[in-house]
Amino acid sequence: MSNAVAHAEAHGHAVHHDALQHHFETMQQQKEASTLGMWVFLLTEVLFFGGLFFAYLLYRVWYFDAFAEASRTLDISLGAFNTAVLIGSSLTMALAVRSAQTNQRSATVRWLISTIVLGCVFLGVKVVEYADKFEHHHVPGPHFISESPWAAQEQLFFSLYFTMTGLHALHMIVGVGIMSVITWMAAKGKFDEHYYTPVEMAGLYWHFVDLVWIYLFPLLYLVERHN
Amino acid sequence: MSGHVSPKSLYYSIFGALMVLTAITVFAAFLNLGAMNAPLALAIATFKATLVVLFFMHVKYSSRLTKLVVTTSLFFLAILLGEMMMDYATRGLGVIPPPLQ
Numbered sequence: 484m485s486n487a488v489a490h491a492e493a494h495g496h497a498v499h500h501d502a503l504q505h506h507f508e509t510m511q512q513q514k515e516a517s518t519l520g521m522w523v524f525l526l527t528e529v530l531f532f533g534g535l536f537f538a539y540l541l542y543r544v545w546y547f548d549a550f551a552e553a554s555r556t557l558d559i560s561l562g563a564f565n566t567a568v569l570i571g572s573s574l575t576m577a578l579a580v581r582s583a584q585t586n587q588r589s590a591t592v593r594w595l596i597s598t599i600v601l602g603c604v605f606l607g608v609k610v611v612e613y614a615d616k617f618e619h620h621h622v623p624g625p626h627f628i629s630e631s632p633w634a635a636q637e638q639l640f641f642s643l644y645f646t647m648t649g650l651h652a653l654h655m656i657v658g659v660g661i662m663s664v665i666t667w668m669a670a671k672g673k674f675d676e677h678y679y680t681p682v683e684m685a686g687l688y689w690h691f692v693d694l695v696w697i698y699l700f701p702l703l704y705l706v707e708r709h710n
Numbered sequence: 711m712s713g714h715v716s717p718k719s720l721y722y723s724i725f726g727a728l729m730v731l732t733a734i735t736v737f738a739a740f741l742n743l744g745a746m747n748a749p750l751a752l753a754i755a756t757f758k759a760t761l762v763v764l765f766f767m768h769v770k771y772s773s774r775l776t777k778l779v780v781t782t783s784l785f786f787l788a789i790l791l792g793e794m795m796m797d798y799a800t801r802g803l804g805v806i807p808p809p810l811q
Contacts, residue, residue, distance in 0.1 A: 686767075
C-alpha cells in the first residue's frame with residue numbers, strides 16, 4: 484500500500500486501491516469502463532458470427548434435404564455431451580467470478596482450473612469428431628464422398644460446419660489461454676473483493692463462447708432427426 | 711464497490727435449467743412437429759441464451775449503459791440479418807441456385 488500512499492501524496496488525493504489507474508476517479512468507474520469495452524467487443528463478435536448464421540440459414544432453406552442428410556452424419560450424443568460440458572464450464576466460470584468477488588483466492592483458482600479442464604474436454608471431443616469426419620470423407624473438397632443425390636449441397640453444409648465449429652473452437656483455444664493467465668494472476672493474489680475485473684471480463688468472453696454453441700448445437704446436429 | 715454477488719444457489723439453478731432445456735431440445739428434435747421443429751429449437755436456444763446473458767453474464771445487475779450496449783448488439787444483428795434477408799427475398803428466395811459442380 485506504500486506505493487498508493489506515495490501516489491496519493493503526490494496527487495494530493497485520498498489513498499486508493501493499487502489497481503486503480505490514474506485516469507479513473509473510482510474503482511467503480513474503472514470497472515464500468517472495462518465492462519462497457521468488453522460488451523462493445525462482444526457486440527462485434529455477435530455480428531461476426533451473425534453473418535455465418537445467415538449464410539447457414541439461407542443455404543438451409545434452399546437445400547434443406549441435403550442439410551438434413553448431412554446433419555444426420557454428426558454424432559448427436561457427442562454433440563449433446565459437449566453442450567453439457569460447455570454449460571458446466573459456464574457454471575464453473577460464474578463460480579470463479581463469484582469466488583473472486585468474495586475474495587476467496589484458492590476457490591477462484593480451483594474454479595478457474597475446472598473451467599480450463601472442461602474447455603479442454605470440449606476441444607478433445609471436437610478432435611474426435613473432426614477425425615471421424617476426415618475418416619469418412621465428409622470433409623468438403625476433392626476427397627469428399629457421398630452416396631446421396633445432393634452430394635454437392637452436402638459439401639456446403641460441411642463447409643459451414645467446419646467454419647462455424649472451427650471458429651468456435653478457435654475462440655475456445657483463445658479462451659483457455661486467457662483463463663491460464665487469469666488463473667496465474669489469481670494464484671499470485673492480484674485480485675480481491677475490490678478488484679476482480681479481469682476475472683469478470685474473462686468470464687464474459689467465456690460465457691459468450693458458450694452462447695454461440697447454444698445456437699450451433701441445434702442448428703448443426705438437429706436439422707431433422709425425426710422419422 | 712464489489713458489485714452484485716449472486717447466491718451460489720442461483721448459479722446452480724441456472725445450470726440445472728440450461729441442462730433440462732438442452733435435454734428438451736434433443737427430445738423435441740426426434741418428434742415430427744412439421745414446420746415447427748426449427749422455430750422451437752431456436753426458441754429454446756434463445757431462452758437459454760437469455761438465461762446466460764442475464765445471470766451468468768450479470769446483465770440483470772449491470773448499469774443501464776451496459777444494458778443499452780447488449781440491446782444494441784441485438785438491434786445491429788437484426789439489421790444485418792434483416793437487410794440480407796431483404797436482398798435475397800427481393801431477388802426471389804424461391805429461385806434456388808443450381809447445384810455446384
